[in-house]
Amino acid sequence: MLSCIETIKEPMTGIDRDITQRFHDGDLKALEEIIENYQGSVFGIGLKLMGTVEDAKDYSQDVFVHAYEKRQKYDPDRPFEPWFYKLALNLGRQRLRKRREVPRSESMPVEMVEETAERSFIQGERQDLVRHALQKLKPKYRECLALRFEADMQLHEIAQTLGISLGTVKTRLRRGLMAFKEAYVKVGGLNEVY
Numbered sequence: 001m002l003s004c005i006e007t008i009k010e011p012m013t014g015i016d017r018d019i020t021q022r023f024h025d026g027d028l029k030a031l032e033e034i035i036e037n038y039q040g041s042v043f044g045i046g047l048k049l050m051g052t053v054e055d056a057k058d059y060s061q062d063v064f065v066h067a068y069e070k071r072q073k074y075d076p077d078r079p080f081e082p083w084f085y086k087l088a089l090n091l092g093r094q095r096l097r098k099r100r101e102v103p104r105s106e107s108m109p110v111e112m113v114e115e116t117a118e119r120s121f122i123q124g125e126r127q128d129l130v131r132h133a134l135q136k137l138k139p140k141y142r143e144c145l146a147l148r149f150e151a152d153m154q155l156h157e158i159a160q161t162l163g164i165s166l167g168t169v170k171t172r173l174r175r176g177l178m179a180f181k182e183a184y185v186k187v188g189g190l191n192e193v194y
Contacts, residue, residue: 021076023068034084035064042088044150048142049092051135059095063088082161085151089143089162096139126189133183141176148173 015037022030042063046056067087074083134142147153147161159169 015080017076020074020080023080024071024074024076026071031064031068034067034080038084039064041151045085045088045146046092047131048134048146048150049089049096049139051131055095059092063091066091079160081151081153081157085147085153085161086163089147092143093139129184129187129189132187133180133189136183136187137176137179141172141179144169144172145176145180 015034019030019033023034039060043056043060046059046063047053050056050059067084070087074080134145137145143162144158147158148155153161155169155173156166159166162169164172
């Protein structure tokens with residue numbers, strides 16, 4: 001018979017509390033499960049914050065190492081995602097402060113199955129335009145957009161993660177999307193915006 005604790009899932013992720021407890025206690029298998037569950041969204045956030053594939057890969061790896069090193073500061077009785085994404089965003093902020101420049105985007109490899117070369121080329125160009133436009137936004141807008149569209153977080157979850165009010169999240173998303181649209185047009189995505 002399963003205990004009550006084993007059947008309770010985290011409200012935002014579906015990760016068992018057992019996994020978060022084992023992670024907190026230093027279990028490497030729990031860390032592997034967390035990496036498997038979050039690697040895609042962390043890479044996507046890294047790409048949006050850092051701007052290049054290589055920087056996003058380095059960032060992603062460092063996020064998981066940093067989370068494991070800081071695991072004792074995590075309270076396993078609380079939701080994991082806000083703590084984890086806040087840690088990830090703080091690491092991203094540190095890196096951006098050290099740079100003190102807007103990173104240049106490099107071409108991201110496009111791996112399309114059963115698509116024409118022309119369509120792949122157009123989609124690759126569109127992705128480059130999106131990354132260039134995102135790099136023109138203030139970090140606070142990029143963070144909110146990344147959490148919403150890469151981590152697929154709900155507005156209240158973003159507020160909890162960033163430690164800001166729900167109204168501030170809504171404002172940052174609205175302003176971020178408006179600024180993105182303007183930046184996208186300026187970098188050459190004019191035909192894409194309706």
